[in-house]
Amino acid sequence: MVCYDFEFNGEKLSDYGFVIGGVDSNGRTWSGGDVTFNSVKPPNLDRFNYYSYSYEQPLSCTFSVVNIDCSHQDVNDMLVTQAKQSALMRWLMREDGYHWFNFIKDGFNDIYYKVYFISEPMYNGDDVIGFNLTITTDSPYAYSDEKVVTATIDTDNDLVIYNDSDQIGYIMPYCEITPRGTGYLELNNGCSNVNFERVFDEVGNSVGTTIDGRFQHLYGIIGDYTDYTVKSVSKFNNVVNGLKITLDESNDFYSGIHGDNFNFVFPRMMTTYDERASIIGIGEDSAVSECDIYLKYRLVKRVVV
Numbered sequence: 374m375v376c377y378d379f380e381f382n383g384e385k386l387s388d389y390g391f392v393i394g395g396v397d398s399n400g401r402t403w404s405g406g407d408v409t410f411n412s413v414k415p416p417n418l419d420r421f422n423y424y425s426y427s428y429e430q431p432l433s434c435t436f437s438v439v440n441i442d443c444s445h446q447d448v449n450d451m452l453v454t455q456a457k458q459s460a461l462m463r464w465l466m467r468e469d470g471y472h473w474f475n476f477i478k479d480g481f482n483d484i485y486y487k488v489y490f491i492s493e494p495m496y497n498g499d500d501v502i503g504f505n506l507t508i509t510t511d512s513p514y515a516y517s518d519e520k521v522v523t524a525t526i527d528t529d530n531d532l533v534i535y536n537d538s539d540q541i542g543y544i545m546p547y548c549e550i551t552p553r554g555t556g557y558l559e560l561n562n563g564c565s566n567v568n569f570e571r572v573f574d575e576v577g578n579s580v581g582t583t584i585d586g587r588f589q590h591l592y593g594i595i596g597d598y599t600d601y602t603v604k605s606v607s608k609f610n611n612v613v614n615g616l617k618i619t620l621d622e623s624n625d626f627y628s629g630i631h632g633d634n635f636n637f638v639f640p641r642m643m644t645t646y647d648e649r650a651s652i653i654g655i656g657e658d659s660a661v662s663e664c665d666i667y668l669k670y671r672l673v674k675r676v677v678v
Contacts, residue, residue, distance in 0.1 A: 376393055376401075376476050376477070376478040376678065377392045377393050377477075378392065378393065378476075378477040379393065379474060379475065379476045379477055380474065380475050380477060381464070381465065381472060381473070381474045381488075381490075382464075382467070382472040382473065382474075383473075384464060385477070386438060387441060389457070389460055389461050389464060390440060390441050390457055391438045391439065391440060391441055391457075391461065391503075392438065392439060392440075392441040393436055393437070393438055394436070394437040394438055394439040394503055401434055401435070401436045401678070402434065402435045402436075403432060403433070403434045403677050404430075404432070404433050404434075405430040405431050405432045405433050405510075405513060411423070428512075428513040430513065431509060431510045431511060431512055431513055432486065432509075432510040432512070432513055432514070432515070432677070433507060433508060433509045433510065434507070434508050434677070435505060435506065435507045436505075436506060437495065437503055437504065437505050437506070438461075438503055438504050438506060439451060439453075439495075439502065439503035440452075440453060440457075440502075440503070451497065451502040451503070452497075452500045452501070452502060453500075453501045453502060453503065453504075458494075458501060461504070462492065465490040465492060465506070466490055466492060467489065467490070470489070471487040471488060471489055471510075471511045472487065472488065472489070473485050473486075473487055474486045474487070474488045474508060475678075476678040478678055479576040479577065479578070480576055480577030480578060481577075481676070481678045482518075482578050483517055483518040483578055484515050484516075484517070484674055484676050484678055485515060485516045485517070485518060485671070486508065486510045486515050486516070487510060487511040487512070487516070488508040488509060488510050488511070489508070489509055490506055490507070490508055491506070491507040491509070492504050492505070492506055492507075493505040493506075493507075514539065514540065514673050514674060514675050514676075515673075515674045515675070515676050515677070516671040516672065516673060516674060517671050517672040517673075517674055518671070519669060519670070519671055520668075520669070520670055520671065520672070521667075521668070521669050522534060522666075522667075522668045523665070523666070523667050523668075524665070524666050525553075525663065525664070525665050525666070526653065526654060526655060526663070526664060526666060527655060527662055527663040528655050528657075528659070528662045528663075531601070531652050531653065531654035531655075532652065532653045532654070532666055533565075533567060533650050533651075533652050534642060534650065534651045534652070534653075534668075535567075535569045535571075535582045535649065535650060536564070536642050536643070536644040536649055536650060536651040536672070537571065537582075537649060537672060538642075538644055538672040538673045538674075539672075539673050539674050539675040539676075540673035540675070541644060541645060541646055542643070542644070543604075543641040543642060543643045543644070544641065544642040544643075544651075544670050544671075544672065544673070545622040545623045545639065545641055545670075546640070546641075546642055546668045546669060546670035547620075547621050547623075547668070547669040547670065548619070548620040548621070548639070548640050548666070548667070548668055548669075549617055549618070549619050549620075549665075549666070549667040550609075550617070550618045550620070550640075550664055550665070550666055550667075551615060551616070551617045551618070551664060551665040551666075552609075552612040552613070552614060552615070552616070552618075552661045552663075552664045553614060553615075553661070553662075553663040553664055553665065554612075554614055554660070554661035554662060554663060554664075555611075555612065555613055555614045555661070556611070556612065556660035556661055557608075557609070557610055557611075557612070557658070557659060557660040557661065558608075558609040558612045558655075558659055558660070558661040558664060559606060559607070559608050559609075559655065559656030559657075559658050559659035560606070560607040560608075560609075560640055560653055560654070560655060560656065560659075560664075561603045561605075561606055561652075561653070561654045561655070561656050562603070562604055562605045562606070562607065562638075562640050562641050562642075562643060562651075562652075562653055563601045563602045563603040563604045563605075563643060563651075563652050563654075564601060564602055564604065564643045564644055564645060564648040564649075564650060564651055564652060565601035565602065565648055565650045565652055566647055566648045566649070566650070567649075567650035569582055569583060569649065569650065570582065570583045601648075601650075601652045601654070602648065604641075604643050605638050605641065605643075606636075606638060606656060607636065607638045607639065607640050608635070608636040608638065609630055609634060609635055610633075610634040610635075611631075611634045612630065612634075612661060616629055617629050618630045620639050620640065622639035622641070627639075640653055642668075642670060653666065
């Protein structure tokens, strides 16, 4: 399916009077994201043993943009005026780091990249008729749209999140915890093999999931999953009833709790090859038996558009 438009930092290419230049999937050139497997050959053996892997380069993609209203029957329709060039470059050629980007295409509207742009003008004689654009991402993969989950958990009910990340391991969400009690709070972080099924709309966009037969648009449910595998434990001493604790591991930030009262094990959403439900529950040694949780995160997606 042809893709004509994209969104970058909250604005669309079509808002600036441009369109992706009539290219289909063969017109976008992707590179990067390759995996290097590291193996070692033991002495006196012919086979190699795997011990790790690493990504060498982030993803990058090159495509062209032209005037949205050009008929291609008259070359003058293709010319890009000084004013349009200036507006486009001011929007795309930012010098303040990576920003969110997604191609606007049915079935892929929830796939995002964090990118910066490089631009090269296309000429007809002395006149600019469009631009070849290259986006370079901050990672070797894409991300989902932003997910938000809010829940109240207690000693009998855990937060269960369907984690369909394409990267095995863990996600570091932005997290807010509001205890409904005072004293010691202990949160278990783990994963489990829970029955789930993704739900899509008629054009292939994800709209949520069912977990154990219950539909959840925001991907999280409350239930008793005491048989899950605990991977780590977050411990908070001397929490205060109603006083919010904010945790943001990816930015090395926390507030609402003194450092002496926190073991610096941040809540994580974990997944393995066999366990695709991330679970957060209150530990059995916790004096505080109930708390509110707010999570904000993006899933890793190994997808190109």
